[in-house]
Amino acid sequence: MKLDRRQFLGRAGAACGLGLLDPTRLLAAPGGRPTLVTIFLRGGWDALNVVVPYRDPLYYERRPTIAVPPEDRGDAKGVLRLDRQFGLHPALEPLFPLYEQGKMAPILCVGSPHPTRSHFDAQDFMEYAAPGERTLRGGWLNRYLGMTARPGDERRLRAVSLQRLLPRALRGEYPVLAVPPEGGPSEPERTFEDLYGPGEDMGSAGPATGEREGREGVVRTGQDTIRQLERYQELLERGSAGAAEYPDVPLARGLKTIGRLVRADAGLEVAALDVPNWDHHANEGASHDGTLARMLRDLGRSLAAFMADASDAGANVVVLVMSEFGRTVRENGTSGTDHGRGGHMLALGTSALRGGALYGGWLGLEDRVLVDRRDLPIIVDFREVFHEVLTQLFACGATDLAKRQFFPGAWRSTPVGARAVRFLARPL
Amino acid sequence: MKKTIALAGVLALTCALPRDRAHADDPTTSTGTATLDDRERALHVLQRLAFGPRPGDLQRVQAMGWRAWVEQQLTPGALPDDALEARLRELEALGLTCKDLVDRYDQDKQRHVPARQLVTSVLLSALSSERQLQEVLLEFWRNHFNVSVEKGTVQLLGPAWERDVLRRHAFGRFGDLLMATAKHPAMLEYLDNTLSQKPISDQERKYLASASAAFHRQRGLNENYARELMELHTLGVDNGYTQDDVREVARALTGWTYSAGKDADYEFLFRHQVHDMDPKRVLGRALPTTPSSAPQTGVREGEAIIHALARARGTARFIAWKLCRYLVSDTPDEELVEDVARVFRETNGDLPAVYRAIVLDERFYARANYRAKFKTPFELLVSSLRAVGASVEDDAALQERLHALGQPIYRHLEPTGYADTAEAWQDPGVMSARWRLALDLGDGAVTGVTVDLPQRLQGLGALEDPARVVQAVVEALLPGGVGPTTRARLERAARAAPARDRARVLATLALGAPEFQLQ
Numbered sequence: 046m047k048l049d050r051r052q053f054l055g056r057a058g059a060a061c062g063l064g065l066l067d068p069t070r071l072l073a074a075p076g077g078r079p080t081l082v083t084i085f086l087r088g089g090w091d092a093l094n095v096v097v098p099y100r101d102p103l104y105y106e107r108r109p110t111i112a113v114p115p116e117d118r119g120d121a122k123g124v125l126r127l128d129r130q131f132g133l134h135p136a137l138e139p140l141f142p143l144y145e146q147g148k149m150a151p152i153l154c155v156g157s158p159h160p161t162r163s164h165f166d167a168q169d170f171m172e173y174a175a176p177g178e179r180t181l182r183g184g185w186l187n188r189y190l191g192m193t194a195r196p197g198d199e200r201r202l203r204a205v206s207l208q209r210l211l212p213r214a215l216r217g218e219y220p221v222l223a224v225p226p227e228g229g230p231s232e233p234e235r236t237f238e239d240l241y242g243p244g245e246d247m248g249s250a251g252p253a254t255g256e257r258e259g260r261e262g263v264v265r266t267g268q269d270t271i272r273q274l275e276r277y278q279e280l281l282e283r284g285s286a287g288a289a290e291y292p293d294v295p296l297a298r299g300l301k302t303i304g305r306l307v308r309a310d311a312g313l314e315v316a317a318l319d320v321p322n323w324d325h326h327a328n329e330g331a332s333h334d335g336t337l338a339r340m341l342r343d344l345g346r347s348l349a350a351f352m353a354d355a356s357d358a359g360a361n362v363v364v365l366v367m368s369e370f371g372r373t374v375r376e377n378g379t380s381g382t383d384h385g386r387g388g389h390m391l392a393l394g395t396s397a398l399r400g401g402a403l404y405g406g407w408l409g410l411e412d413r414v415l416v417d418r419r420d421l422p423i424i425v426d427f428r429e430v431f432h433e434v435l436t437q438l439f440a441c442g443a444t445d446l447a448k449r450q451f452f453p454g455a456w457r458s459t460p461v462g463a464r465a466v467r468f469l470a471r472p473l
Numbered sequence: 474m475k476k477t478i479a480l481a482g483v484l485a486l487t488c489a490l491p492r493d494r495a496h497a498d499d500p501t502t503s504t505g506t507a508t509l510d511d512r513e514r515a516l517h518v519l520q521r522l523a524f525g526p527r528p529g530d531l532q533r534v535q536a537m538g539w540r541a542w543v544e545q546q547l548t549p550g551a552l553p554d555d556a557l558e559a560r561l562r563e564l565e566a567l568g569l570t571c572k573d574l575v576d577r578y579d580q581d582k583q584r585h586v587p588a589r590q591l592v593t594s595v596l597l598s599a600l601s602s603e604r605q606l607q608e609v610l611l612e613f614w615r616n617h618f619n620v621s622v623e624k625g626t627v628q629l630l631g632p633a634w635e636r637d638v639l640r641r642h643a644f645g646r647f648g649d650l651l652m653a654t655a656k657h658p659a660m661l662e663y664l665d666n667t668l669s670q671k672p673i674s675d676q677e678r679k680y681l682a683s684a685s686a687a688f689h690r691q692r693g694l695n696e697n698y699a700r701e702l703m704e705l706h707t708l709g710v711d712n713g714y715t716q717d718d719v720r721e722v723a724r725a726l727t728g729w730t731y732s733a734g735k736d737a738d739y740e741f742l743f744r745h746q747v748h749d750m751d752p753k754r755v756l757g758r759a760l761p762t763t764p765s766s767a768p769q770t771g772v773r774e775g776e777a778i779i780h781a782l783a784r785a786r787g788t789a790r791f792i793a794w795k796l797c798r799y800l801v802s803d804t805p806d807e808e809l810v811e812d813v814a815r816v817f818r819e820t821n822g823d824l825p826a827v828y829r830a831i832v833l834d835e836r837f838y839a840r841a842n843y844r845a846k847f848k849t850p851f852e853l854l855v856s857s858l859r860a861v862g863a864s865v866e867d868d869a870a871l872q873e874r875l876h877a878l879g880q881p882i883y884r885h886l887e888p889t890g891y892a893d894t895a896e897a898w899q900d901p902g903v904m905s906a907r908w909r910l911a912l913d914l915g916d917g918a919v920t921g922v923t924v925d926l927p928q929r930l931q932g933l934g935a936l937e938d939p940a941r942v943v944q945a946v947v948e949a950l951l952p953g954g955v956g957p958t959t960r961a962r963l964e965r966a967a968r969a970a971p972a973r974d975r976a977r978v979l980a981t982l983a984l985g986a987p988e989f990q991l992q
Contacts, residue, residue, distance in 0.1 A: 087887075162700070162719075163710055165889050209879050209902040216896075223902025225877075233908035237985050239966065244958040255802075255845030256991070260956060262899065263847065263987040270901035321886055326665045326697045379665060383696045417716065 079397060079438045080307055082316045082364045085212055088164065088324030091337060091382050092371040092389035093421065096151045099124045099132040103410040107375045111331045121331065131403060136341035139349035143393060144401055148352060150468050152390040153405035155430060156370060156423035162384035167369035172213035174428050175453050183217020185431055186315050188451060189439065191219040202276050204315040205306065207299035212317050222273035229278030234271050241267035284309025287354025296320050297347035304354040307362060323368060327379035348393060356395050363398060363438055366391040371421050374410055387421030390430060397438055397470050404468045428452050428461045437469035509838045514539040516953050517843055520992035521800055522546060522832060523605030525856030531952050543832055546606035547825055549644060554603045564590040566632045571658055571739035574629045584629065588622040591631040592882040593868050599855045600865065607643065610828065612851065613799050614639050616890030618654045618706060620663040622883045627659045631883060634659035647792065647822030648783035651706065655779050656741040658731035664698035664888065666729055699723035701888045707782040709791035714756060721755040725774040743772040756781065789817035800831055802842050803894045809836045844953050844991050847895035850878030852992060853907060857914055857984050860950050867921030877906045908985045915981025939967035942975050950983040959986055
């Protein structure tokens with residue numbers, strides 16, 4: 046029988062049987078109570094054009110029309126050099142100063158050991174952090190929230206997603222709010238508050254039919270909506286807007302709102318945003334023009350504005366930009382790229398990040414080091430990144446995570462945590 | 474006219490009956506038998522095999538018998554649909570060939586028209602077609618063979634796709650449907666199988682000029698369609714194919730494109746000049762070199778693969794499972810899926826036979842499935858409009874609602890199409906938009922939509938007993954009944970509302986009630 050969500054919250058620690066994680070642990074994080082913002086770029090972004098090996102002739106050979114030039118050439122802008130080997134796509138120019146300030150760090154050749162190149166599966170496996178497993182019901186962020194739940198959580202806003210449908214990473218037993226663009230509660234919520242209010246019908250005796258379960262599920266969802274929107278509105282009003290200027294795109298709007306929640310000191314631990322449309326099979330474009338450049342420009346400006354606001358507020362924020370996989374090293378016949386394997390993540394942070402450096406690994410672009418002789422290798426299992434976020438940013442114990450089998454499944458050669466990336470500072 | 478009479482009949486009946494018809498309306502005190510009785514089946518087929526009952530529909534289906542109604546729906550061609558057809562004739566784009574669509578609409582200020590008319594036709598058809606099962610199944614195939622009008626020429630070609638691929642073959646043979654999808658310009662465009670017909674841009678020319686002589690350009694291979702053909706359209710993820718197969722299928726499909734540009738006919742075209750003629754090994758079979766004396770015969774490689782995929786055991790199983798998940802339950806009975814898959818195989822993909830194997834099977838009518846499936850936004854919107862007997866003069870506002878609810882027609886970006894399980898749709902974030910829809914429909918505040926029912930229920934406001942008003946509204950909008958808590962709260966709301974507002978308030982609450990979110 047499915048636990049009623051409110052019961053679940055009350056029994057959190059006891060239900061897991063391993064004791065409640067110390068609620069004061071978060072205070073020990075460097076820079077104070079941390080907030081993680083995950084940005085999932087749906088479609089598999091072309092990581093190789095984001096952090097570019099600008100001195101490798103193979104890069105230019107493999108990508109005759111879509112490679113980013115090593116330096117400015119007339120109209121076409123060149124990479125922004127991060128070091129002697131790698132450069133940033135010029136459209137991400139707003140992030141370059143952050144790199145220099147130690148607030149941004151790429152993690153190279155991150156991926157999943159599972160060989161799927163299916164969007165749907167790769168996204169699922171990443172968001173559940175369990176490649177190859179199809180039995181898990183909750184995303185990794187939801188599992189974290191459930192594992193660290195404590196009484197009174199329904200009065201807080203620990204996690205939020207600023208879009209109508211929750212990303213899979215936040216789905217699961219623990220109730221998380223997906224806030225529609227309209228924002229806080231209004232007439233619809235007030236109208237239906239009574240009809241969906243708690244009552245005798247719920248969880249009562251009688252035949253458990255599909256109909257009754259269906260109805261109870263809908264009622265629970267409705268109750269969650271009302272309660273969480275109220276909480277959200279309260280907290281939002283506590284926080285002021287920052288001074289940074291955001292572009293007029295959905296990602297920026299979402300980040301701006303998260304900024305306000307952070308400034309409200311609402312105890313927000315996790316926020317998630319999706320950006321669709323990165324599946325560039327054709328006409329990807331190169332450096333200053335084309336679809337990828339445009340989208341990177343929006344991404345860079347949005348992130349820079351958010352980081353400025355977060356820094357101003359003295360908040361401890363880490364942003365993790367990820368995608369379900371990278372793309373083929375070679376461009377295809379339609380000036381685009383196809384689904385690949387290894388890709389890059391971008392990490393940003395106000396204080397907890399050891400930025401200004403590149404993490405992960407690099408083996409070059411020769412066919413023999415590529416997966417199936419076509420895709421970037423996976424040097425860092427993405428779960429290592431998640432594991433480090435949990436242990437370093439959220440101060441969860443590594444032994445605790447191992448005992449709970451937080452990262453289940455057979456797809457790994459070493460236990461998760463054995464090969465730390467070390468991109469986050471140690472907690473005090 | 475017929476509607477008025479039928480509804481008046483309903484109201485008359487309701488007012489005359491004593492209050493304690495609790496048993497039939499209150500599912501929690503129902504017999505709880507394993508399968509449904511006749512009245513429940515009539516409602517069940519209207520909810521699953523149609524987009525919900527309109528006023529009077531339940532009585533009509535009960536009168537003719539649910540089985541007769543289902544049989545009728547299984548041969549949609551024999552059902553007259555004059556009113557809708559007349560309405561759709563006004564939408565010029567719906568009847569045009571691909572070429573005509575381009576000629577007529579590929580210019581400034583016109584480009585949005587075909588997609589606009591297409592989504593209107595989809596909504597109006599679901600709303601008012603007599604061939605409801607056909608519309609329900611078309612919604613399935615629309616998502617199964619997802620294309621998005623936001624991609625390239627699909628914006629213009631959408632109406633031809635819906636007509637010539639989906640509507641033509643949804644009650645035919647799966648193999649024919651599949652081949653039609655593979656050769657239609659809309660799919661070829663959407664999944665990038667067509668080589669770009671645009672001239673090389675100045676930018677590309679610059680790079681090509683500066684590229685080294687030793688540079689080798691990959692030969693036009695784009696795996697997108699080949700992958701989705703197997704993963705999404707036929708076998709299902711990793712169900713009998715490998716990455717090698719994806720590449721080999723992509724090679725076999727090189728040259729599959731459509732003619733575009735000035736004077737082109739925008740039909741399927743096999744460009745043998747760009748077809749990979751070398752031998753291939755696909756799904757365990759060897760395809761020999763295409764003879765250079767007859768390069769046009771290379772098209773048979775792709776055709777052979779598509780035929781094989783249509784006949785594959787894995788395909789029968791995948792399609793059967795997906796259809797059962799859509800029609801029967803989020804977690805369909807394994808044995809039912811197996812039985813349906815067998816029918817698929819034995820009839821060589823005869824879709825009406827497959828549909829029949831589901832909708833006339835006793836397991837479809839198991840109580841576990843009754844009113845248990847969470848409605849997708851499209852299902853909710855259309856069933857709400859049907860329940861209140863709405864007529865739509867202008868669907869623009871409704872299309873925006875669908876977008877707010879998360880399911881704009883023909884605009885799903887990824888080839889996976891819209892999901893149809895509760896897990897995908899039942900989020901706190903969407904409840905607000907659902908409630909907003911109920912509110913606005915109840916208020917008659919949706920632009921372009923006229924709602925009849927609340928006006929007809931006005932007379933009920935004069936009834937003293939709030940419980941009778943509630944009963945009337947429940948009979949009209951939630952004929953499957955409501956739980957005791959919902960009923961008690963509706964009665965509370967009825968008492969709190971002034972008499973003249975009572976019907977409107979209750980209709981709103983009914984449309985947003987938990988029971989109405991399920992079918």
